[in-house]
Amino acid sequence: MLSKRIIPCLDVKDGQVVKGVKFKQHEVVGDIIELAKLYSEHGADELVFYEISASVEKRLLDLNWVRDIARNIDIPFCVAGGIKSVEDAAKVLEQGADKISINSPAIARPELIKELHDEFGKQCVVVGVDSFYDEQTGEYLVYQFTGDPNAASQTRYKTQEWISKVQALGAGEIVLNCMNQDGVRKGYDIKQLKEMRALCDIPLIASGGAGKVEDFSEVFTDANVDGALAASVFHKQVIQIPTLKQYLANNKVATRLCS
């Protein structure tokens, strides 16, 4: 049976892993390679690296650390940060990344998704979606440039509409980051994820809000997502991956146990 994926997310800034709350106030967590190795040895199923300042500074992420990651870990990994053309993506994939994730550049130019799909195949095109729940209107809205609080802004898309569009353009996977939940560890946004799951035939990854092991089993069981992404609970060692996986297995969630 296909296992539900546990995906630690490493936000990268100036060659180090950082973590902020609600995308703000970044603090240094540790060395990229050391953390990547630690998580893969502990049984992470996949890793995601976001160079958070790249898109905001309108440049491609630093390729040096991508190659170092590829040399050092033996699980798949995805890289994001300022990838805005087929040429950019080719450079990142050449270093040994398995997938590339695009967010703000896809909003600026949605055809980029199709271009990447046609060149590299669906399996390596991940689209990250930052979705904000507007309590006033009850709408889910797509945001961009969320790597920098001063640059973050609302886009013209509602989340449902954007998810359908990126899928039609050839995305192979969607990471849905529920911004209201990000970094506060109160649980995933099950209601939103369930609604978006219904629209999504490709793998859907939940992001934002993981605080305890129960949150993971809930998001897999209730929202039927394919993977769950989390950062601070792993970085701050609130949750150990082997403990989490054993908990999931005990609760009948298909998982990969590492001996």
Added chain:
Amino acid sequence: MIAIINTGCANINSVRFAFERLGVTPEIISNPEQLKGFDRAILPGVGHANVAMKRLVDQGWKEAIAQYEKPLMGICLGMQLLCDYSEEGQINGLGMINGPVTQLRTGDLTSPHMGWNTIQIVGQHPLTRNIDLNDQVYFVHSFAHAVNETTLAQCIYGQPFSAIVAKDNYAGMQFHPEKSAKVGAKLLNNFMQWQV
């Protein structure tokens, strides 16, 4: 010495780094003439079967691979290219492994088949040594080889399909052993030990 066949598709580095982690230094070769000088070879591949097959033919790999008598293993699309036929682009493959590659019928499940899944060993072979019942490997694909007499291990996603195949000196793995943690390392080691 082990060769990694480079037809210009990506993913060469991932396979190379995986062997380097095992203490083996593979050589990446781009000229079919070089192949016969190596003890074993890997045919990696990602992308579309049509494009990859055309490159193999145009660059002269077809004959070189057919004449090769030492262990040669295809990974992912590389495995599919070793088979008789691929429904992806409706093209003939290299014909080293019997049977066609067809679109995976996933039913209600999400497609592509992406992530870690268990494999079941169905045939004893040096390649499947020390693989346990619950071992999982990393898959990313939407086409697959139907289970037949060449199948050494199968996986189920919507339907059963071949995860590992072998015939004579040719073998294939549908998943990515280079990205499959300790289980993958074990399988790559098995390949290094395999004597034809």
